[in-house]
Each structure stands twice: as structure tokens, then as C-alpha cells.
Amino acid sequence: MIANIKKKTKSLSHFIWLTLLVIITIFVTYFFENNKKSQKQYLKKTLENVYFQKTITKITSELESRYIEYDYIVKIGDTYESIINDVNISKNEKKIFLQTIKKNKKIKILKPNQKIYFKIDLKDYPKILKFNIEVNKKEEIFFVRDFKAEGFKSKIVKKNLTKVITYKESKITNSLYQSAIDLKIKPNIIIEFARLYGFQVDFQRDIWKNDSFQIIYEEFLNKDKEIIETGNIIFANLNLQNEDLKLYRYEYDKNKIDYFDENGKSMRKTLMKTPINGARLSSSFGKRKHPILGFTKMHTGTDFAAPTGTPILASGDGIVTRAQWCGGGGNCVKIKHNRVYQTIYAHMSKFGKGIKKGARVKQGQVIGYVGSTGLSTGPHLHYEVVENGRKINSQKLKLPSGKILKGAERKIFEVNRIKIDVLKSDLISKM
Numbered sequence: 467m468i469a470n471i472k473k474k475t476k477s478l479s480h481f482i483w484l485t486l487l488v489i490i491t492i493f494v495t496y497f498f499e500n501n502k503k504s505q506k507q508y509l510k511k512t513l514e515n516v517y518f519q520k521t522i523t524k525i526t527s528e529l530e531s532r533y534i535e536y537d538y539i540v541k542i543g544d545t546y547e548s549i550i551n552d553v554n555i556s557k558n559e560k561k562i563f564l565q566t567i568k569k570n571k572k573i574k575i576l577k578p579n580q581k582i583y584f585k586i587d588l589k590d591y592p593k594i595l596k597f598n599i600e601v602n603k604k605e606e607i608f609f610v611r612d613f614k615a616e617g618f619k620s621k622i623v624k625k626n627l628t629k630v631i632t633y634k635e636s637k638i639t640n641s642l643y644q645s646a647i648d649l650k651i652k653p654n655i656i657i658e659f660a661r662l663y664g665f666q667v668d669f670q671r672d673i674w675k676n677d678s679f680q681i682i683y684e685e686f687l688n689k690d691k692e693i694i695e696t697g698n699i700i701f702a703n704l705n706l707q708n709e710d711l712k713l714y715r716y717e718y719d720k721n722k723i724d725y726f727d728e729n730g731k732s733m734r735k736t737l738m739k740t741p742i743n744g745a746r747l748s749s750s751f752g753k754r755k756h757p758i759l760g761f762t763k764m765h766t767g768t769d770f771a772a773p774t775g776t777p778i779l780a781s782g783d784g785i786v787t788r789a790q791w792c793g794g795g796g797n798c799v800k801i802k803h804n805r806v807y808q809t810i811y812a813h814m815s816k817f818g819k820g821i822k823k824g825a826r827v828k829q830g831q832v833i834g835y836v837g838s839t840g841l842s843t844g845p846h847l848h849y850e851v852v853e854n855g856r857k858i859n860s861q862k863l864k865l866p867s868g869k870i871l872k873g874a875e876r877k878i879f880e881v882n883r884i885k886i887d888v889l890k891s892d893l894i895s896k897m
């Protein structure tokens with residue numbers, strides 16, 4: 467609106483100047499020629515001047531501007547009704563506008579800072595000729611008046627945005643969220659990052675000071691290089707106590723996308739039902755007569771009979787929360803996998819290399835060896851799964867199946883992984 471007024475003022479000043487010029491010319495002519503005839507002739511000549519005539523036409527048409535154009539920025543609490551009520555148009559015009567909005571599901575909900583553009587035609591009576599509404603930062607809907615249909619024709623227009631690949635890295639000083647915000651990483655990317663690691667990291671407890679992260683993701687910029695939208699995370703790494711937890715984005719099938727570690731294992735980690743190779747299930751979960759104590763007791767785990775020294779594997783990625791003597795269980799290991807799941811391994815003859823409280827383990831890593839320590843009648847592994855603090859039957863465990871890429875699939879993934887690693891080095895070198 468202000469721009470419009472300015473334009474009008476400018477046109478008006480042009481008009482005044484031209485008028486003054488004509489008056490001065492007449493005046494000067496009068497005094498110097500002192501001849502009425504020549505005065506008239508001069509004036510006639512001036513008025514006949516094509517350029518002068520054109521200028522006059524232009525100025526007068528601009529003065530009586532037929533159109534009003536403006537952008538409305540949506541404020542909190544605005545409704546389409548409140549917005550249109552402030553526009554000086556007839557009741558019927560407002561009705562047509564509101565009916566058009568109602569028909570379009572994409573724009574039903576108004577969001578603060580959303581932009582609405584109006585073009586109003588003042589000829590005969592004020593009417594909306596055009597209006598545009600931002601759907602999101604990538605899309606806009608254009609509405610053009612259709613007088614025959616007593617409504618508007620609409621067209622979705624994609625905004626001209628450029629995709630850029632961004633690399634960010636940082637030490638985690640206070641919290642992952644704060645460190646990421648300090649790097650100007652958009653909140654939705656941080657949330658996605660945390661979600662990717664949700665299967666293996668407890669963000670409230672597992673993050674230590676000076677742990678770090680790296681991330682590669684897509685950003686969409688407008689012509690003014692402003693970040694309008696964010697896209698996918700392509701690569702993520704969380705370095706916890708000097709150990710990397712890398713995740714690579716990979717489309718393993720058409721439209722089937724997942725994140726995999728460098729070994730081709732999906733981030734959707736499942737727990738192993740049998741964390742031991744070549745063992746026989748000797749006693750299942752449930753009520754049973756205890757072989758040593760002699761009375762009926764709930765067996766809160768699953769037993770696998772195997773020769774002493776058979777390697778026992780970590781059922782899933784996680785942190786060792788216990789690796790010590792624990793009475794009846796003998797030498798036992800407890801692993802916390804995430805906020806929900808923990809696993810326990812008992813009666814070990816000895817612990818695996820480097821297995822101690824606080825150690826981070828990967829799924830399938832050897833954490834100990836079968837033995838018969840504690841209350842045990844023979845070499846076996848007693849395996850327990852704890853879900854939200856409750857012991858459950860590991861053999862009935864239902865977790866999202868963690869895909870492991872194999873064969874040809876794995877080879878394609880490897881190529882993709884190398885490409886991402888090259889991209890990462892490239893982005894780091896440009897920092």
C-alpha cells in the first residue's frame with residue numbers, strides 16, 4: 467500500500483512540474499515576445515507535441531490507478547474471515563473468496579507469517595482479481611478470477627529453490643540439541659538425527675562431554691540464499707567416547723530407504739533371539755522347577771546349553787552396564803541397548819576382551835564365554851531380555867527387523883557408501 471501511495475505522489479509531482487513548466491513557458495513567452503499571437507502559437511505547438519501528450523495521458527491514467535496490489539502477512543489469531551473483512555469489497559465478493567478457500571484443503575489452516583497476495587480491480591466496483599497463498603516454503607497457489615464461474619481458477623506453483631548439500635560438525639558441549647542449534651542446524655534435522663540413533667543411544671544418559679557429531683544433509687535456498695526448507699540427512703556420525711557410530715542413507719529398493727552402518731546393518735536394530743552360535747535351547751522362559759534350588763520358580767530367561775568356552779555375543783548394540791560376579795548368575799554381563807531394552811548374560815566362564823562397565827559394544831561382538839559359574843548344573847548361557855524394566859520372553863520378542871545388506875545389495879551399498887565418504891571429504895576440504 468505504501469509503495470502505491472509513493473508511486474501516486476511521484477506521478478503527482480511530475481504533473482505539477484509539467485504544469486509549472488507550461489505556465490513558465492507562457493509567462494516567459496509573454497514577456498519576451500510581447501505578442502499574443504506568438505503566445506497562442508507556442509501554446510498550441512506545445513500541446514500538439516506528441517511526447518507531451520503521451521506524458522499527460524500516462525500521468526492521468528496512473529493517477530486514477532485501477533488496481534490495488536498488496537501482500538498480507540498472516541498474524542497469530544487471523545482467520546480468512548478476519549482478513550477478508552478488512553478488505554474494502556462487497557459482501558458477495560467476500561463470500562466468493564471464502565468459498566474458494568473452503569474448497570482447497572491444502573490451505574485450510576492459516577499459519578503465522580504465511581503470505582497472501584491480493585490484486586484488487588477497482589473498475590466499476592472493487593473486486594478481487596487475483597490472490598496467491600503460500601502453502602509452504604516450496605509451494606504457492608495462484609488464484610485467478612473466473613467471472614463466468616463466479617469463482618477462481620487455481621494453479622499450484624513450485625517456488626524456485628536450489629538444493630545444497632551442507633556439512634556440519636561439532637563437539638557436544640552442553641547437549642546435542644544446543645550444539646546443533648549453535649551451528650544453525652534447523653530443529654527438524656536435529657529431531658531426525660536423534661530419531662536415527664534412537665535404537666542404540668539414550669540421549670539423556672549416553673552423551674558425554676566432548677563427544678562429537680558430524681552430519682551431511684540437504685538444504686533448500688531461495689534466490690536470496692536464505693534457507694527455506696531442509697531435506698534428507700545423507701550421512702550422520704555420532705562419536706561417543708572415541709567410537710564412531712556412522713549411518714549412511716541408502717535406497718535399497720525402489721522408495722525403500724533406510725540408514726545403514728558401514729557394515730550394511732540397518733539402524734533399526736533388533737535384538738538377537740539366540741546370542742550364541744551352535745547352542746541348544748535347554749530351558750525356556752516360564753515357570754519351572756529350579757534344578758538346584760528344587761522348588762518351582764519363574765524362569766525369567768532362556769537357557770542355551772553349549773560347551774564351556776563357546777563365545778557369547780552381544781544381542782544388540784549398546785553399553786555394558788555390568789560385567790562382574792553377580793551371585794547366582796555367576797559371571798554376568800548386562801547391556802543397555804536403548805531406553806527400552808536391556809539384556810543379561812549369565813554363568814560365563816570369563817568375560818570378552820575389553821568388556822567392562824561403560825564399554826560400548828556392537829551387535830554380534832564377543833562379550834564372554836560359556837561357563838557354569840554361579841547356581842548352575844552345567845555349562846550353559848542364561849539369557850534375559852528386559853523391556854521397560856520387565857523381564858520378557860526373548861523368544862517372543864517382536865522388534866522391527868533390522869535389515870542386513872548382503873550379496874549384490876551389499877555391493878551396491880558399498881559403492882554408495884564410498885560416494886558419501888568422498889562427498890564428506892570434499893565438503894570438509896571446503897570448510
Ligand SMILES: [Zn+2]
Pocket residue numbers: 749765767768769847848849
Ligand atoms: Zn537360566
